[in-house]
Amino acid sequence: MNPAKSLITLLVFSLSASAFYLPGAAPHNYRQGEKIELYVNTLTPILSANDDAKLKSLINYDYYNPKFHFCQPEDGPQARPEGLGSILFGDRIFNSPYDIKMLQDNATCKTLCVIDAVPPEDAKFINDRIREDYALNWLVDGLPAAEMKVDSGNEELFFDMGFNLGNDDTPNSEHRPTLNNHYEIVLRYHKFSETEYRIVGVLVWPFSIGGPQTESSTCETDSLPLYLDENQTQAIRYTYRVTFNESDTPWATRWDNYLHIFDPRIHWFSLINSIFIAVFLCVMVSMILYRSISRDISRYNAIDMSEDVQEDWGWKLVHGEVFRTPQNPMLLSIMAGNGVQLSAMVAVTLVFALLGFLSPSNRGSLATVMMICWSFFGSIGGYTSSRVYASLGGLDKRKNSFLTATLLPTFVFSIVFLLNLCLLIAGSSGAVPFGTLLLIIVLWYGVSAPLSAIGAYFGSKHGAIQHPVRVNQIPRQIPPVPKYLRPWSAALISGILPFGVAFIELYFVMSSLFASRAYYAFGFLALTSGVMGLTTATVSILFTYFMLCAEEYRWHWRAFLVGGGNAFWLFIYGIFYWASRLSLDSFSSVALYMGYLFLLVLLDFLVTGTIGFLASYWAVRKLYSSIRID
Ligand SMILES: *[C@@H]1O[C@H](CO)[C@@H](O)[C@H](O)[C@H]1NC(C)=O
Ligand SMILES: *[C@@H]1O[C@H](CO)[C@@H](O)[C@H](O)[C@H]1NC(C)=O
């Protein structure tokens, strides 16, 4: 097979399989009777199964939040050490009192504990969480406990991570939520050798068992459900039953059932849509530019040869202005530097994800890789910022290098800090702990900032980019430009195309960010991002060209705005997503959503704006170095 063909096969494979990953940790072989630890993670709100369901909260709660009254281990819950990314993404993992031993007590009903007195106000708290569709998240041998569900699209079985705290959907005579206090746990194991077994699947079916909540173990799942009374103190009994079920799934593919992609056709459709837009755009633009520019150039040069009186028109008129220092070159170069840093981070993270390094069994690896990349690419950011600054004619190099290293991190950090306060007030465990905040500060100001300063040093050593034409002493008058070339309308119009490329894939990204839906279609995401970057660059170049033709030479900021235009649409889409998929009832959830949306929009604006600005810069240099000026 020729290399191109095999590359395409590989690409298609990694796209359609998408469950392509490297198994993170080494497998654990259990012997018969060996203890299997069950770890508990935070409770998260989930989108319930029906299609018009809305997410009702964005706040996570610790499993051992005293209001839930879950059974605790004898010597108190102990936190498991976790990675940075895992903590940032809201994981808080503790041990649990479940007594599970490999292939022992198969299908035996056990009582975990009886909670004697749940006060009415806590019963109300639990009922409220059930109404908000909270789910329990357990981990066994690194695998999340899941409910088995059927994809209504293609009838495939898949594992849906997490299972409901209670039930509020099924209409019952009481019109009250029921609490799940019995868990049917099915551990799927694979026989590795005569004496060793590996866990390859963890399924949980939660049930609500009413009646007297006393010690005696009955796991009759068809009895009346348990309602929590919000008027009086009551007891809750927690029971469970573990069933071991042999499976042919080998350890290496045990994640396949979890990494289910709902309706992969939508992703394909999205990809084809974006490629179609991009190809259409590129062909159109290159045709326009090629024809008009080559005509312009030959005309200019011909005139220069034959006539003494030089007659200029179009973009050549402003050749003495295009490289004039724009307003506020400091801010522009800082934004470009940070934009390049972010773009590099996104690109490298996507490559890592594509190569399967971000194994789902290695929780939070995505966030960790992003943080580390961001820190190390401080050098690229500093370098770019200082060179752009020098090219724009800026003089205060030290201030530039200092602000590049600190401005964005401080801004982002302040917002995260405020959101954290919101979470703390709401009593959520999603708040980032103090130690982690400290670690982030150390990463940003201890690693990223010095690297940025080093980058800035090399950048200023390489100095300004040479411009093909000189700047006139006296600025030209700018004639009135058409409405569609005014900065804000240009940004809004031009943002539609890159946004149109990405918006279907964006829906899945939003769902995974806000509705804790797992997202594993990294192949699609990487291609879509690439196409979006290309579209952004093309659109910015096109608008810059139109602007110069209209003798509006202040293109620097406009190119940035035009490139970042899709961020406005992203914001509008975020509001639309809120209206259609979320029904947040608490102020903290709303603040959280708006805060994260704002950060997302800001980062998107910086990345795409920088792409637009740098692409236009490149094009303007090319354009003006192709003509002769006397
Ligand atoms: C709880 O008290 C409220 C008001 O006092 C009453 O309307 C409601 O019926 C009571 N619920 C139960 C289950 O007793
Ligand atoms: C455990 O019990 C279930 C149901 O009784 C049975 O299907 C399964 O084969 C048993 N597993 C083992 C390992 O004995």
Ligand SMILES: *[C@@H]1O[C@H](CO)[C@@H](O)[C@H](O)[C@H]1NC(C)=O
């Ligand atoms: C155990 O596995 C068999 C075959 O894979 C399946 O039919 C059965 O439903 C499983 N039992 C449980 C309790 O999941």
